[in-house]
Amino acid sequence: MSATPPRRLAGLAAPGSVLAEGLTAARLREPSEDELRALESALAVALGGAAVLGTAASAATTKGGGVVAGATHAWVTMAAVKVTTVVVLVGLATSGAVAWRQHATAPDRSTIAARSAPPPARTPPALTTAPTVTAPEAEAFPPPSPLPPASTLLRFAETSPSPGRSGALRSRHRDPGAVTVPRTLAMDVAPGNASDLSGELDLIERAQQALSDDPSSALALAEEHRRRYDSSLLVQEREVIAVAALATLGRRIEARARAERFIRRFPESAHAARVRRLAAAVTETR
């Protein structure tokens, strides 16, 4: 750098001023471990699983050692607990972190979109059995949400970070001496019940894991998910798995039909690209 860069505003702002505080807060924001894990899970599904990113569980294991081998399970459990109780402050005592709610102060951001995620359906699916893909599934559901799948995952309150992970993932820009912040996302959760959520996640994760070795099982698990949860929080993930399984099994027409339904229903999904690729692949091999 031969040029002298301008001094950063944070260094020019009066301590305690809105400017200084706002910049400090903006610099210290970061996702909670749970949000990162949810992102990893969504990516694992979108990218075809462990081969690329590792599942949430295996990733946690590689980073944190044996301690976090059950991370996924813990995550699910925690999610389950939090879904039913709107907890504003979690882990305050142990982490020493103070929490706030951005909602309260940033109305522009504090939309309720996440909260408007469709609740897990309680109604029995119109079509209950048979892993056939001819069901007019799209019509059975409420209008597609414009939000791709990850938005329907839960948001969690920030808890005390797990040292193994957070150390590895710490941003290089983070100021080590800075105030511990403050980010509790309010419980932007869809209403639901604890056992449903953990059961759902469990099914989807098993289906994802089965995909490479045993696509028939993956498909069966996806169908089981459809029977039990219908249009649920993880409907997109399930459909991606089903399309991939059908393609692997050589059931090309079904794979394409299901892929097309997916694209119609979730045109803006983050998974749409993968589904298109799957559909294109089965078309080519015809």
Next chain:
Amino acid sequence: MLGKVPACVPAAPAAPGQRRPTFREVFEAHARYAWRSLLGLGVREADLPDASQQVFLVVHARLEADQIPAEAVRTFVYGVCLRVASDSRRRAHRRHEELCAAPPEPSYAATQERSVALGEALAQLEAVLDRLPPAQRAAFVLYEIEELDMTEVAATLGCPLQTAYSRLHAARKIVVAALGGVIGDESPPHEERRTK
């Protein structure tokens, strides 16, 4: 989305001899700030999971295609964030009507005053950022919050260095005018760059 290469980043293969980072490495090194910069760039919190997923799907595709120079991963990721944030803001605008309910009242403990103050300050800062033209906002966020240096800012924005400086300067002027709070010698960035 996956088909677009951010205009600001050269789609050149990695330099020979420099190992291409794995996707996991890139994710671990960049997920946190990508998330933060998306927020800074105006992605609403409700859209953040999707936006960050989009970012890394693009990153993955480009990594696979060997189109991210190993030494420029960070700039690349920021560039993707800019693009995704822009898409996200557009979509959010379209579905504006569904987002109007007031959030529930939070409950604060006395010990949280500090956090409350930070949160309020952040909200004010964001309200100002929301009024900036996107290019100015991006320059401000990348320099003042993400603390990139100005050459990186220019590379990420895909504009000449001078343009990056003037965008930053314009943004700072508006932010300072709105929030005040600057003490000491606030030399405008466009003057300092001439010291080169």
